[in-house]
């Protein structure tokens with residue numbers, strides 16, 4: 001159950017220094033407004049494969065994985081600490097962190113309007129049964145929340161091995177006036193699409209089982225179309 005999860009009353013009340021100690025000074029040292037902010041989020045990050053690859057792809061950006069399962073989030077935390085220690089001389093992996101959170105609730109408590117440039121939804125839980133569809137991580141209501149958090153030009157990335165879920169995500173995001181689906185040619189050129197195909201744990205599993213991977217990416221528009 002997630003009713004014991006803690007969340008800040010607003011983005012400025014979050015202790016980001018705790019998550020990115022090498023890159024964000026503690027509150028005592030600076031005002032939160034000058035501090036670097038999280039720009040990329042991996043929703044339901046699982047065991048953190050995507051985060052680890054994004055860390056080196058975007059060394060100057062702060063990247064956050066959100067994961068609801070406590071043991072899994074602890075695993076990712078340990079994984080990141082180990083990587084930071086291993087690569088201490090080069091200062092790598094200080095830009096990734098994991099937060100145990102229910103991403104379907106309270107995202108605007110963590111991030112400000114237009115703060116994010118990329119949101120990843122990699123192999124989200126399919127919730128096959130019709131009465132469970134409302135638990136899916138992309139719905140019309142949540143699409144509006146994602147549009148609020150993403151800056152114009154920001155990207156939503158989705159990948160799944162479940163065709164029905166792919167079609168569901170495409171339908172809900174295409175129906176939203178602030179998102180436009182990007183063409184296949186764009187997907188073929190984008191480095192993050194390559195990363196989410198091959199570096200997520202779930203993507204590797206699907207690869208081993210020779211399953212399909214359905215991808216859809218959406219740009220956050222400046223104005224409703």
Ligand code: SAM
Pocket residue numbers: 043044045046047049066067068069072101102103104105121122123124125200201202203
């Ligand atoms: N993205 C990872 C990957 O591709 O390897 C993990 C995919 S796994 C099938 C889905 C993950 O989403 C699980 O780790 C699950 O605990 C997490 N999850 C499900 N609902 C969530 C929510 N509301 N908030 C945060 N994480 C969630």
